[in-house]
Amino acid sequence: MRFTYNPAPRGGGLSDALQVIYVKVAELSGGLQFPLEVFGRVALRDSVDYNHNIIFERERDNFQKLTYENPYLALTGPVRAVMIYSPVIFEATLYVKGATRSNDKELSLLATSLVLPSPRDSCLIERSYRSRLSTLDLMLAHLTDSVEATIRVRVTSGSWPDGFCCRFVASTDSIGQSVVLLKATTDDQIPLTGDEVNLARKVVSVESGGNLEVLGSISNDHVAYTDIKNFKPLIMGTSSKNLNLRCCTLEVTIYWSCLV
Numbered sequence: 001m002r003f004t005y006n007p008a009p010r011g012g013g014l015s016d017a018l019q020v021i022y023v024k025v026a027e028l029s030g031g032l033q034f035p036l037e038v039f040g041r042v043a044l045r046d047s048v049d050y051n052h053n054i055i056f057e058r059e060r061d062n063f064q065k066l067t068y069e070n071p072y073l074a075l076t077g078p079v080r081a082v083m084i085y086s087p088v089i090f091e092a093t094l095y096v097k098g099a100t101r102s103n104d105k106e107l108s109l110l111a112t113s114l115v116l117p118s119p120r121d122s123c124l125i126e127r128s129y130r131s132r133l134s135t136l137d138l139m140l141a142h143l144t145d146s147v148e149a150t151i152r153v154r155v156t157s158g159s160w161p162d163g164f165c166c167r168f169v170a171s172t173d174s175i176g177q178s179v180v181l182l183k184a185t186t187d188d189q190i191p192l193t194g195d196e197v198n199l200a201r202k203v204v205s206v207e208s209g210g211n212l213e214v215l216g217s218i219s220n221d222h223v224a225y226t227d228i229k230n231f232k233p234l235i236m237g238t239s240s241k242n243l244n245l246r247c248c249t250l251e252v253t254i255y256w257s258c259l260v
Contacts, residue, residue, distance in 0.1 A: 001150050002080075003236055003257045013235070015259035017148070017205035018044070018082040018116070019141040020055055021124070021177045023073045025066055025094075025107070027135035032096060034071065037063040038107060040094035044078060047086040048260075053078040060104070063097050074200065075180075081148040081205045083259055087113045090129070092136060108134050116142060122174040122207055141175045146205040147233050149212055150255040151181060153197040158248030160190055164218045168197070170204050173211045179204050181214075197250070206233045214252050216243040 002008075023042060028034070039060045043052040055077035058064055064074055082088060094107040108131045116125060125140040151170060165185045169178040181199045184190055191198035206212045212233060217226040229241040234256040243250040 001255045001257055003260070004150075004238065004255045005236070007236070008258050008260045010260070013258050014145040014147065014208050015081075016084040017143045017146040017259065018046075018084050018088055018114070019143055019179065019205050020044070020075060020078070020082075021139040021141060021179065022137075023056065023075065023092075024137040024139075025071045025073070025134055026128070026137050027130075028133065030105070030133040032105065032107070032133055034066060034068040036066045036107070037097035038066050038073070038094055039063040039097060040092070040107070042073065042075075042090075042092045042094065044082050045089040045091065046083050048080075048083055052091070053080065053082055060095075060097055060101070074183075076200050078203055080203060081146070081259055084116060084142065088116070090114050090138070092129075092131075094134075106131075106133060108136055110136075114140070116140075119144065122172070122210075124175050124177060139177065141177065141205075143172065143175070143205045143207050145208050146259065147208055147235060148257045148259060149204050149206050149231075149233070150257070151199060151202050151204065151214065152253045152255070153199060153216070153243075153250050154253075155192075155195045155197070156242065156249050156251045160192060161218065161220075161247045164190075164220050166190060166219075167215075167217045168199060169215050171213050171215075172204075172206050173213070174207055178215075208233050208235075212254065214243075214254075216245060216250055216252075218245050218247075 042056040168181040171178040
């Protein structure tokens with residue numbers, strides 16, 4: 001949102017961007033087997049500032065339980081678009097929680113430069129990186145001539161229903177894969193702050209000539225309500241539309257920002 005309201009210095013504009021679709025833990029060794037109680041950090045670095053752009057971070061007491069059926073990390077980033085005009089570094093420092101700290105094991109310790117193609121059009125990229133006790137499978141999207149979209153969802157009428165699970169996803173029409181913004185089961189407490197839904201992931205990249213689709217869905221054992229809204233990208237400014245989920249109306253606001 002750096003340039004949603006204020007013009008970027010020296011112009012700014014469109015840029016190729018990297019989007020992480022998922023990070024999957026695969027090919028365990030060294031006696032490890034699912035389920036795993038995983039904690040640590042996964043981050044990207046680009047040459048905008050070389051800082052960690054964190055996409056997963058959990059403390060030991062707030063581990064994520066990975067299973068054979070669901071070996072995907074619950075991603076929470078990036079906090080800004082990841083730009084591709086020089087090598088992007090992928091870093092993982094992940095551990096498996098043991099009975100005591102001394103029994104914790106290193107799941108994945110790596111830092112590698114992502115070797116990416118230079119496509120004319122947006123495309124999906126799959127990469128696998130081996131460390132001592134596991135392999136991390138990545139699905140990435142290389143999005144050409146993109147802008148940054150920060151997504152905000154809030155309840156504007158009605159009330160959030162009890163006993164419902166929810167799912168919010170965002171997708172662009174060129175790559176055919178969705179970014180999960182929030183997924184909560186009926187056992188989870190829906191993350192609300194006042195009337196705002198606290199999305200786990202808020203920032204996605206969108207091709208300037210493409211289309212951003214935001215889907216919201218709530219369901220229980222008996223009914224499911226879904227609505228979808230489409231947004232045309234802007235260089236700066238905001239766009240708002242409403243998702244109608246029967247028991248409540250949610251306003252989706254996109255904060256557009258160019259890349260520098």
